[in-house]
Amino acid sequence: MKFNHRTAVITGAAGGVGRALAKKLAAENVSLALTDLSLPALQELADSLAGHDIRVQAYVMDVRDSQGVKSAARQILADFGKVDILVNNAGVWVHENKRNALFLETAEEDWQRIIDINLNGTYRVTQAFLPQMVTAQYGRIINLGSIAGEVGLPGFSDYSAAKAGVIMLTKCLAMEMAKYNITVNCVSPGMVSSSDDCTNPTPGNWLGRTGKRSEIADLIAFLAADDAAYITGVDYTIDGGRILGPRGATVK
Numbered sequence: 001m002k003f004n005h006r007t008a009v010i011t012g013a014a015g016g017v018g019r020a021l022a023k024k025l026a027a028e029n030v031s032l033a034l035t036d037l038s039l040p041a042l043q044e045l046a047d048s049l050a051g052h053d054i055r056v057q058a059y060v061m062d063v064r065d066s067q068g069v070k071s072a073a074r075q076i077l078a079d080f081g082k083v084d085i086l087v088n089n090a091g092v093w094v095h096e097n098k099r100n101a102l103f104l105e106t107a108e109e110d111w112q113r114i115i116d117i118n119l120n121g122t123y124r125v126t127q128a129f130l131p132q133m134v135t136a137q138y139g140r141i142i143n144l145g146s147i148a149g150e151v152g153l154p155g156f157s158d159y160s161a162a163k164a165g166v167i168m169l170t171k172c173l174a175m176e177m178a179k180y181n182i183t184v185n186c187v188s189p190g191m192v193s194s195s196d197d198c199t200n201p202t203p204g205n206w207l208g209r210t211g212k213r214s215e216i217a218d219l220i221a222f223l224a225a226d227d228a229a230y231i232t233g234v235d236y237t238i239d240g241g242r243i244l245g246p247r248g249a250t251v252k
């Protein structure tokens with residue numbers, strides 16, 4: 001993978017996939033603006049990446065807050081001079097009370113929150129960084145979708161609808177941005193392990209295990225590289241074969 005003195009913004013960088021991606025990009029000498037809801041975990045991550053010959057800085061950015069997103073983006077652009085890679089990774093699938101609900105029991109505030117973070121957040125952050133990419137005539141945008149947004153997940157209609165929106169936004173934006181040499185792609189994971197570099201057995205997909213965070217990060221990094229220049233508007237499923245259909249009893 002080639003990265004020619006690139007700078008990346010990662011939203012939700014203190015989470016599982018975000019951290020794995022930050023480590024991966026730092027190892028590729030990509031400078032990083034790490035953003036999330038609060039500083040401590042981000043700062044710890046930024047400190048752990050010291051030693052690479054890059055600039056790494058942590059910023060508070062709540063993707064629900066339009067003004068906050070705009071001012072963090074202004075600060076990041078002032079600090080780094082440019083942003084080449086934007087990874088819209090911040091996402092939430094559980095309701096605030098930690099209990100997700102079937103559609104008929106989904107309260108409007110829960111619906112609004114899930115759509116607001118996953119879909120509107122992607123809109124806000126992309127709006128904030130895109131003008132500079134257009135001026136620079138270079139950009140790699142990678143949005144995090146989900147297989148829930150591809151095939152649906154009962155009990156998560158809000159999250160599934162939000163991620164389906166993210167996937168379609170990806171395609172529209174890819175068409176609008178092609179003339180500016182900006183590619184826009186989506187990565188849609190299935191079940192990812194809840195701790196680093198581990199997998200758990202599951203009968204829920206053909207490979208029979210959950211995905212590693214680092215495996216999701218590898219795909220995002222591939223799409224973020226300079227040499228992924230001919231790939232745009234694609235939603236990449238990365239799910240161990242989960243959406244191929246149920247594992248058949250006839251397969252040994």
Ligand SMILES: NC(=O)c1ccc[n+]([C@@H]2O[C@H](COP(=O)([O-])OP(=O)(O)OC[C@H]3O[C@@H](n4cnc5c(N)ncnc54)[C@H](O)[C@@H]3O)[C@@H](O)[C@H]2O)c1
Pocket residue numbers: 011012013014015016017018035036037061062063064088089090091092093117144145146147188189190191192193
């Ligand atoms: N983990 C999975 O199994 C899985 C599966 C499919 C898709 N995804 C998607 O991948 C992405 C990363 O998931 P993850 O597993 O790292 O999740 P995670 O919960 O570990 O990390 C998500 C991060 O987003 C941040 N965040 C939440 N609300 C925010 C807000 N309003 N503003 C800014 N940041 C906010 C959180 O603080 C957290 O650090 C998400 O978009 C998620 O929907 C994950």
